[in-house]
Amino acid sequence: MSDREIGNLIFLAGFSTAKRVTNVSGRGVGMDVVKTNIEKIGGTVDISSVRGHGTTLKIKIPLTLAIIPALIVTSGSERFAIPQVSLVELVRLEGKTAETGIEMIQEAAVYRLRGNLLPIIYLTRQLKLDNNQNRLASDAINIVVLQADGRQFGLVVDEINDTEEIVVKPLGKQLKGISCFAGATIMGDGKVALILDILGLAQGASLASTSHERSSAAKDAAATDGRQGESWLLFRVGDRGRLAIPLSMVSRLEEFDPATTEFSGNCEVVQYRGEIMPLVRIADVLRLPTQAAREGPMQVVVHSDGGRSIGLVVDEILDIVDQHVSVTRKAEDARLLGSAIIQQHVTDLLNVPALMMSMSGEGRIA
Numbered sequence: 393m394s395d396r397e398i399g400n401l402i403f404l405a406g407f408s409t410a411k412r413v414t415n416v417s418g419r420g421v422g423m424d425v426v427k428t429n430i431e432k433i434g435g436t437v438d439i440s441s442v443r444g445h446g447t448t449l450k451i452k453i454p455l456t457l458a459i460i461p462a463l464i465v466t467s468g469s470e471r472f473a474i475p476q477v478s479l480v481e482l483v484r485l486e487g488k489t490a491e492t493g494i495e496m497i498q499e500a501a502v503y504r505l506r507g508n509l510l511p512i513i514y515l516t517r518q519l520k521l522d523n524n525q526n527r528l529a530s531d532a533i534n535i536v537v538l539q540a541d542g543r544q545f546g547l548v549v550d551e552i553n554d555t556e557e558i559v560v561k562p563l564g565k566q567l568k569g570i571s572c573f574a575g576a577t578i579m580g581d582g583k584v585a586l587i588l589d590i591l592g593l594a595q596g597a598s599l600a601s602t603s604h605e606r607s608s609a610a611k612d613a614a615a616t617d618g619r620q621g622e623s624w625l626l627f628r629v630g631d632r633g634r635l636a637i638p639l640s641m642v643s644r645l646e647e648f649d650p651a652t653t654e655f656s657g658n659c660e661v662v663q664y665r666g667e668i669m670p671l672v673r674i675a676d677v678l679r680l681p682t683q684a685a686r687e688g689p690m691q692v693v694v695h696s697d698g699g700r701s702i703g704l705v706v707d708e709i710l711d712i713v714d715q716h717v718s719v720t721r722k723a724e725d726a727r728l729l730g731s732a733i734i735q736q737h738v739t740d741l742l743n744v745p746a747l748m749m750s751m752s753g754e755g756r757i758a
Contacts (some may be wrong), residue, residue: 399439403427410568414463462577463737464585465536466551468521471585473577474536478590482552483535490533494548498711503535503546507643509712510537511545513597519572541596547593560587572596587664613754623736624717626710637704637742639712643685643696646703647689662692662703669691669694671707672751674742678727682707696742717741726750 401407405424423434430437435453462473483505485493494503494512512535512668515521536545558577571592579585591718621641646664651663660671671692675682692703719730719741727750729741 396438396440399441404441414499418636433690459557459729460560461555461557462558462587463536464553464579465515465534465549467515467549468519470521471579471583472515473556473585473587474538474547474590475574475587476555478538478540480537480539483537483546484533485533486531490531491534497709500711501525502659502712504548504644505537509639509642509645511597511599512542512548513545513550513593513599513686516550518593518597538590538594540591540599543594543599545594545597545599558585558587601694603647622717623712624713625712626739627691627693627706627735628656628708628710629706630675633675633678633680633740634710634737635674635706635740635742636717636732637693637695637744641695641744643701644694645709646692646694648688648692648703664701664703667701669701669703670751671705672747673702675705675707677747677751678725697746697748703750704742704744711735 402423403426405422407422407424427437428525429450430453430654435451438450439447440450441447461476463479465472465474481727483503491550494501496502497509501514503510503512514551534549536552536554537544537546538547539545556579557720558579560575561577562575563570563573572589573586574589575587576584577587622749624636625639626634626636629635648662653660654738655661656668656670660673661668663669674680689704691709693706693709695702695704712732715734717734719732721731723740727743727747729743731740733739
């Protein structure tokens with residue numbers, strides 16, 4: 393017998409763990425009654441046990457009987473339920489922050505949440521709802537921060553109502569093919585609210601891979617050197633320079649007025665969050681050709697390490713991509729890791745630690 397079959401012996405009628413069989417041993421409500429009643433409603437029960445570690449009991453019941461806590465939101469005059477298991481936090485933008493808080497990178501909306509770039513999905517646009525009436529009623533922006541497929545994203549809704557425990561009802565066969573809905577529930581006023589499938593929403597907005605893509609990515613990673621793909625920030629420097637750094641090394645993306653820059657010794661600096669932050673113009677350091685001076689605010693990639701920040705001045709932020717990168721051409725300059733093909737373009741990979749070390753050796757940053 394397998395370990396699973398041995399564990400299932402406890403569901404047999406009359407089974408007892410008593411050391412000695414008596415007139416009363418095994419006469420209570422045993423696990424066979426539990427299994428029988430769960431199977432009556434179409435569910436299953438399973439048990440697995442590892443000696444010295446513990447026992448895991450899994451009970452699965454139909455969706456029609458599942459009760460889950462959910463956040464109720466409104467968009468386009470329609471109510472939706474968001475399972476709290478996918479909820480991370482709520483963010484509300486008001487006033488000037490609501491006008492400038494959400495930025496665009498390559499036609500993709502993002503919000504800077506505590507130094508991290510959070511992709512944004514507008515629920516009304518994703519579901520093609522009419523939200524003119526709701527947007528006129530309030531200028532604030534409500535962002536529901538969610539997590540799906542190991543990644544976080546923000547869902548912009550018109551209103552955040554309340555949290556409730558809802559009974560999940562399965563969708564009819566005509567609606568089961570819609571990936572952005574996981575089910576429906578009947579609210580207290582008798583109206584139906586659809587339950588959002590967070591992973592389906594993320595996949596519909598190209599923020600999460602499908603299961604097929606995830607398995608392909610796993611195979612690709614195993615076929616190379618076993619390293620997982622990571623997020624890269626792409627930017628342009630000079631007239632033709634295209635570079636990338638791991639997004640994990642990016643603390644923030646900032647814009648500075650060129651008039652606010654100053655000098656400390658031979659180092660260009662800017663006052664940033666109560667400290668003096670050195671600026672490094674990547675085009676000058678790597679001697680990339682630049683014909684015309686760039687107008688407008690400076691695009692700065694802020695890198696923080698050990699409580700110290702440095703600003704990398706670039707010409708244009710291009711995109712953020714998730715891709716396994718393989719170096720196809722080694723670089724002679726130690727400040728570059730080499731070159732790789734990203735988005736079908738040859739891209740140099742910036743070696744930020746080596747860049748900071750070289751700048752420190754030259755006395756251009758402290």
